[in-house]
Amino acid sequence: MTTYWKVTAGNPDPAIIAEAAVVLQQGGVVAFPTETVYGLGADARQTEAVQQIFTAKGRPSDNPLIVHIANRSQLEELTLPPDEAVSRLLDAFWPGPLTVVLPARPGVLSPLVTAGLSTVGLRMPDHPVALQLIAAAGCPVAAPSANRSGRPSPTHAEHVLEDLTGRIDAIVDGGSTGVGLESTVVEYAAAGPEEAGGRGVLHILRPGGITAAQLREALPGVEVRESSAHAEPAAAPRSPGMKYTHYAPRGVMTLVQGDAPERVLARIQRELDAARARGERTGALTFREHADALRADRVVACGSLGDLESVAQGLYAALREFDEAGISFILAETCPEEGIGAAIMNRLRKAAGDRVIEA
Ligand code: TXA
Ligand code: MG
Numbered sequence: 576m577t578t579y580w581k582v583t584a585g586n587p588d589p590a591i592i593a594e595a596a597v598v599l600q601q602g603g604v605v606a607f608p609t610e611t612v613y614g615l616g617a618d619a620r621q622t623e624a625v626q627q628i629f630t631a632k633g634r635p636s637d638n639p640l641i642v643h644i645a646n647r648s649q650l651e652e653l654t655l656p657p658d659e660a661v662s663r664l665l666d667a668f669w670p671g672p673l674t675v676v677l678p679a680r681p682g683v684l685s686p687l688v689t690a691g692l693s694t695v696g697l698r699m700p701d702h703p704v705a706l707q708l709i710a711a712a713g714c715p716v717a718a719p720s721a722n723r724s725g726r727p728s729p730t731h732a733e734h735v736l737e738d739l740t741g742r743i744d745a746i747v748d749g750g751s752t753g754v755g756l757e758s759t760v761v762e763y764a765a766a767g768p769e770e771a772g773g774r775g776v777l778h779i780l781r782p783g784g785i786t787a788a789q790l791r792e793a794l795p796g797v798e799v800r801e802s803s804a805h806a807e808p809a810a811a812p813r814s815p816g817m818k819y820t821h822y823a824p825r826g827v828m829t830l831v832q833g834d835a836p837e838r839v840l841a842r843i844q845r846e847l848d849a850a851r852a853r854g855e856r857t858g859a860l861t862f863r864e865h866a867d868a869l870r871a872d873r874v875v876a877c878g879s880l881g882d883l884e885s886v887a888q889g890l891y892a893a894l895r896e897f898d899e900a901g902i903s904f905i906l907a908e909t910c911p912e913e914g915i916g917a918a919i920m921n922r923l924r925k926a927a928g929d930r931v932i933e934a
Contacts, residue, residue, distance in 0.1 A: 578745040579736075584608065587704050587749065595747050596711035603744035604628055606721040606735045607708050609700035610753045611672045611784055612728040612891070613735050614643065614718030615743060616708070622685040625717055629687065631742040634724045639690040640717040641674050641758070642697050645709035653680055653695060653715055660775050660797055661763050667793040670701035672754050672784025676762040688717045698758055704749040720757060721746075727822045727891040727926070730755050734895060755888035756918050759783035761790065763797075774798050782918040784887075801917065824894040826858060828905040828927040833934035840868050842934035843906045847871045850904040858902035860893055862886065865908065873900045883916050890919060894926055 578598075580591045595605050602624040604617045615631065617624035619642045629636055642653065647665065650657070654677040657665070661675060679695040689695050700706065709716050720728035723738040732748035739746075760781035766774050776798045777790060790799045831846070833839045847857045847870070857871040866876035877893040878885030897905055907923060910916050924931070 577740050577743055581748045584749040592707045592711050598744050599712040606746040607705055608749035608752055609705045610702045611757050612752055613721040615721035616716040616718040619684050619688050619715040619717035625685045625687040632724045637690050640688050640719050642695055643716045643718050644699050645706045668785055669699040672758040674698040674758045674760040727894040730891045754784040757783050759785040782921045786914045822922050822926045824897045826897055826902045826905045829930040830907050830909050830927045831932045831934050832909040839934045846906055855904035856902050858897045858905040860907035873902050887915050887919055
C-alpha cells in the first residue's frame with residue numbers, strides 16, 4: 576500500500592510532513608517533490624531502507640545515490656571540511672539544483688548509497704516540502720529520481736504514481752516541479768603541483784539545473800570543465816549513472832539536427848511519413864514555434880525555443896506523452912547547447928540512445 580498525501584508546495588501541512596518523516600525514520604521510502612524532479616527518499620544511514628529504493632526503482636546497484644540535506648550543519652556528519660572553492664559554490668547555489676561530490680566520512684552512510692566509492696554526492700534542494708521533510712526526519716536522505724529505472728524522471732506526482740504505486744510506502748504530492756531536469760553534478764579537484772597556473776578544476780559530471788556559465792561566474796580562477804558524456808570511457812565513468820540509458824520513452828527516438836530549421840522540419844516530416852507507411856505509430860517532439868509545421872500521430876510541443884527553461888520543464892512529461900499514446904517511432908528536434916540547453920541536449924541524446932540524423 577502506498578500512502579498518498581497532497582500538500583501545498585509553498586506551505587505544506589506540518590502534520591503531514593511529520594507523518595512522512597516518521598516513515599523515513601522507520602526505514603520506509605517516501606517520494607517527495609524537489610525543485611528539479613521528484614525524489615524517492617530513504618534514510619541514507621539505513622541499508623535496508625536504501626535497499627528498498629533500489630528494489631522499487633529496479634536500479635542497478637553500482638549507481639550511487641545523491642544524499643539530500645536540509646542544513647549546512649549536516650555536512651560535518653557526512654564529509655570532511657570542504658575546500659574553500661567548494662564552500663563558495665555552496666554559498667552561491669545551495670539550496671539549489673547543484674550536487675557536489677565530496678569525500679565521504681567513513682562508516683556513516685550505508686555502503687549502498689555510495690556504491691562502494693569513497694565519495695558521496697550531496698545536495699540541498701530548494702523546495703519547502705523537501706527541506707521540511709528532511710529537517711523533520713533529522714537524517715541525511717538518499718534520493719534518486721522517483722521513477723522506474725530507465726523511464727523519464729517524474730516532474731509531476733502522477734508520474735511517480737504511474738511508476739511506483741504499490742512499490743513504495745508513501746508519496747507527498749506537492750504539484751509539479753520547477754526546473755524539470757535533475758541537478759548539475761560537480762566534483763572539485765584542487766590544483767596539483769603539476770598543473771600549470773595552479774588552478775583548481777571543477778568537473779561537471781552531469782549537466783543540469785545550474786549552468787556552466789553560472790559556475791564560472793561563481794568561481795573565477797577555477798577552470799570549469801564540461802565533460803562530454805561521449806568522451807567518457809564506458810568502463811570507468813566518473814559519474815556512474817551517466818553510462819545507463821536513462822530518460823527513455825518506450826518508442827525508438829531519433830534526434831534530427833541541422834543549421835536550417837526548414838531543412839530539419841522537412842527531414843523530420845519525410846522520416847515520419849516513411850515510418851507511418853511502414854505501420855509505425857509516429858511521434859514528433861518539437862517546440863511551440865514549429866508545432867504547426869509537423870504531422871504525426873502525436874505532435875508534442877515541448878516549451879518554446881525562445882525560452883529554454885520552459886523546454887527543460889516540459890521535457891520529461893513530453894517523453895511520457897508518447898508512451899501514453901503508444902507511439903513506436905519518435906523524431907525530435909534539438910536545441911542550442913547554451914545555458915540549460917546543455918542539460919536538455921544531454922538528456923535528449925540519452926533518450927535517443929545517441930541516434931542522431933544530420934539534416
Ligand atoms: O535533481 C536531482 O539530482 C535528483 C533529485 C531527486 O534531487 N536526484 C537525482 O538522483 O537525479 P539520481 O540518483 O537519479 O542521480 C545521481 C547521479 C548519477 O548520475 C550518479 O552517477 C551521480 O549522481 N553520483 C552520485 N554519487 C556520485 C559520486 N559519489 N561520484 C560521482 N557521481 C555520483
Ligand atoms: Mg534518475
